[in-house]
Amino acid sequence: MPEPSRPVVLLFPGQGAQHPGMAVELYGAEPEFTEAMDEFFTLMGEEGRRMRADWLGDDPGVPLDDASRAQPLLFAIGYALGRTLTARGLRPAALLGHSVGELAAACLAGVFDLAGAAQLMAARSAAMATVGRGGMLAAGLAAEDLEARIGDRFLAAGVSVAAVNAPRHTVVAGPEPWLSDLARELAAGGVTTRPVPARQPFHCPAVLGAAELFSVGFAGVPLAPPRVPIRSTATGLPVERAQALSPGFWAGQLARPVLFWAALDGLLSEGGYTLVEAGPGRTLSMLARRHPAVRSGRSTVLSPLPASAQGTLAAWKAALEEIDGLVAEGV
Structure with missing residues (x-):
């Protein structure tokens, strides 16, 4: 009797996963990814145009490690990868994001739409601009x-x-x-x-004021319960309806610690999963491989993108063969 397929969980990385040329080889080569990125840049207006130029160019006007570049680009890439995978028929059982990756998960799950996400990313960058070095x-x-x-x-x-x-x-x-x-x-x-x-601190008392400013940016952004369960890095449990509808819950994430291991451990204690990192590099994949459930083989990890610009498209195509296999199995 064949072994039943493991449900898929998408992992969305945050600050620290960024690198020059991240996911650039997919732009123009992967239609759904390209469409999602262009949609986000358009919604971001003139700043989106500059952000796109910095992402695709060799001499960015704003350093990639600055919050105003790393954060919205990591969000956009994570969201675009998630949308690309779901367009291929993948149906994730849960989503788990680290820092700004949690906002990518929320957008993919329908807590807010991409237009709302663009407003929130602009507000998040503006709030972090008030934080010292x-x-x-x-x-x-x-x-x-x-x-x-x-x-x-x-x-x-x-x-x-x-x-x-x-x-x-x-x-x-x-x-x-x-x-x-x-x-x-x-x-x-x-x-x-x-x-x-x-270039700035995150998830500590030094950004409490920025978190309060960020919460103002939620004005006019409709919030909805997630259509796909999101494992919270605040509680280690699935995001509840009341939390999903609370601007303070999402804005407060900027200043509170990210309890990634608690969220991952809670998830993997429930059964076997295939963890797919929907973002540049393998930051979360490497952490997940430390978990006993992965070391024992009860759960597995798939990293579609490398930790450098070169070889992105080849690695992506290789990963898609495994992902298409999961889709064929009905995951």
């Missing part, structure tokens, strides 16, 4: 161990744990010069950190 650091420590090392002095400056990606993969964020001072203290204590590509 800062960033994020990844550390190979458990969250509770890292919190103990941060201490009151850094907490008072707005530095805190920003993401719990795996049991020993934690991200801390905050403003400068405090974040660099913490990195030096951690290094002196034998803890190695790695900068996450970002």
Whole structure:
């Protein structure tokens, strides 16, 4: 008797997954992807035109790691990939996004339409423009161990744990010069950190004011319950109807920690899945491969795009063969 197909979950990465030329080879070669990207850029108006030029060009006017570029482009690419896969007949059982990837999941699930998403991405960028210089650091420590090392002095400056990606993969964020001072203290204590590509902090008290500004941007954007379950990185549980309809829930995500591992663990505890990363690179795929359910083979991971610009189209076509197989099996 054949083994039943595993339901598919789409994973949408956030800040840190961006790289020059990400998904560019699909533009013009994959009609549904191209249409979705152009639709988003058009809805973004003049800023969308500049964003498209920066994405496709070799000399961007705004650095890719800046929130005003990385965030809307990661959103757009994740959404466009999701729309491309569903157009091929893939029916995801759930969606799981990291940071701005959660907004891509929400748009794909119908919480807001693409026109609303363009308004929200513009509002998110404007809110983050009010935040001073800062960033994020990844550390190979458990969250509770890292919190103990941060201490009151850094907490008072707005530095805190920003993401719990795996049991020993934690991200801390905050403003400068405090974040660099913490990195030096951690290094002196034998803890190695790695900068996450970002010019601003996210998911920490330093952006509470930006989150409040972002919430204003939801004015006039209709919200609806998700048509596909979204696994929340705030609770680790499916997004509830009341949460989906609350601007504060989505805007508050900007300042609260991303509990990615809790969301992934809750999902994979329910059964076997095929996890497909709908975004550039393999950031979330690598984290998912650490999970016992994946290591045991009960769940599997598929990464359609490489972590560099070259080879994107070839990798995508190879992944589509597996994805089309899933569709043929009725997933």
